[in-house]
Amino acid sequence: MDRDSGEPIDDPIVILSDILSNYEGSTKILPDSDIQLYDEHESFERLSEDLRCYFEDYVNHFCGNEHQCREYCEEYGICQIVTEPKKQEETYKGLVKETSITFTKYIQLSERLECNKKIPPNEFKHTGNHTHNDNGFHYCDTKCPFCEYYCTLPYGHAQIHDTRHGNMTQTELDNEFDYAGHRLRVGDQGTFVLCNLHCKNLGRHRHIDYCKNEKNCKSGNQGQDIRHINEKVQPNPEKPKDFISHKLFWERTGFKDPTVQEQEFTKCDHKCPDEKHHKTQGSSALPPTNSFCELQLFHTPLNPSSNPPTGYGYISLDGHHFNCENPSTRGA
Incomplete structure (x- = not known):
């Protein structure tokens, strides 16, 4: 009931300061518990819940019954x-x-x-x-x-x-x-x-990762799964990086x-630059497919003047072996 108008209060959230007289600020019930009777900035519904929990957690422990623990599991790991x-x-x-x-x-x-x-x-x-x-x-x-x-x-x-x-x-x-x-x-x-x-x-x-051992990389002793990047690479270009x-x-x-x-x-990711691997050759032709280097990733470059390891294909100027026709000699 509104103390001024005498009309019922329709709001389901009741502020005690609206219905009690001669109170200022907030009033505590059970002073040692920090439970408030009302607060002009809080709802009665919230304060009632606090009071209920207090009685359940403390007062009810003397009722002679056991009660469920309200804490969370503290074991290691994820429950x-x-x-x-x-x-x-x-x-x-x-x-x-x-x-x-x-x-x-x-x-x-x-x-x-x-x-x-x-x-x-x-x-x-x-x-x-x-x-x-x-x-x-x-x-x-x-x-x-x-x-x-x-x-x-x-x-x-x-x-x-x-x-x-x-x-x-x-x-x-x-x-x-x-x-x-x-x-x-x-x-x-x-x-x-x-x-x-x-x-x-x-x-x-x-992949690119930060260099784990710059000394080994500079000496060329970084292992078969790593190739040091000599250029500066984003992000953090000042930090040395490796291909891995x-x-x-x-x-x-x-x-x-x-x-x-x-x-x-585990195989090399270099592609033959021939356009036939990247563009469709005619309207009835099959979609183009990449021709990759036949060697392992981070392999030692082959001599471009030597014969291909399998006797077929060609060795590019940068030392990769492709199992296809050399585009630079086509039509020569």
Whole structure:
């Protein structure tokens, strides 16, 4: 009832200052509990909930019954992961003008569950740690650095991390390539593509990473999966970088390689420049296909004057072996 007009108050949220006289500011009930009777800036509904929780958590502990613990599980790891991710439609605006990609974003949901223990009668806490399940399963708490999906193996597992993978929300692309008819540049975000599909879409490729041992790189002793980049490369051009293989790229993440074409990714990614591999030759011709170097990724350049290793194809001036006709000698 409104104290001034005498009319009923229709608002379901009742402010006590509207119905009580001779009160200023706020008044406390149970002074040691920090529970307020009312506050002119808070709703009665909220304060009533605080009061109810106080009685349930403290006063009711002397009722002679046990009560459910309200704390959260404090065991190591992740209590629950929804392995079937949530989906939502989004649009990515690329660095290249008019690049707009509509995609499905997959979101892995994780949760820390409430403690399942009971507080004994006339006690304020139970014995032991808070846990949602005594000696129960907890997921690993390590995230993929690119999509931030948690590893779905048990906490404390010994083998390499594994997960289903999601959109590469934490990834900046280090290659220029076409995706669904859109041209993407170095520096574009990878949020529109899944971790396990990105490399597959690239085909033969190499990755870029910060140099881990500049001394070894300068001496040429960097290993078969690494090739030092002598030029300055974005981002952070002052920091030395390397080309690295697909295999080493995933090894450094600590996660299992989610692709199934690893053997193809061990081969050189250089392409024959002949236009017949890039343009359709006539209206009835088959679509062009790339002709890649037949050697391993980061191979030592071959002598252009030597014969091809298989006796077929040609060796380019920069030392790659292509299993096709040499475009520079055609018609000679």
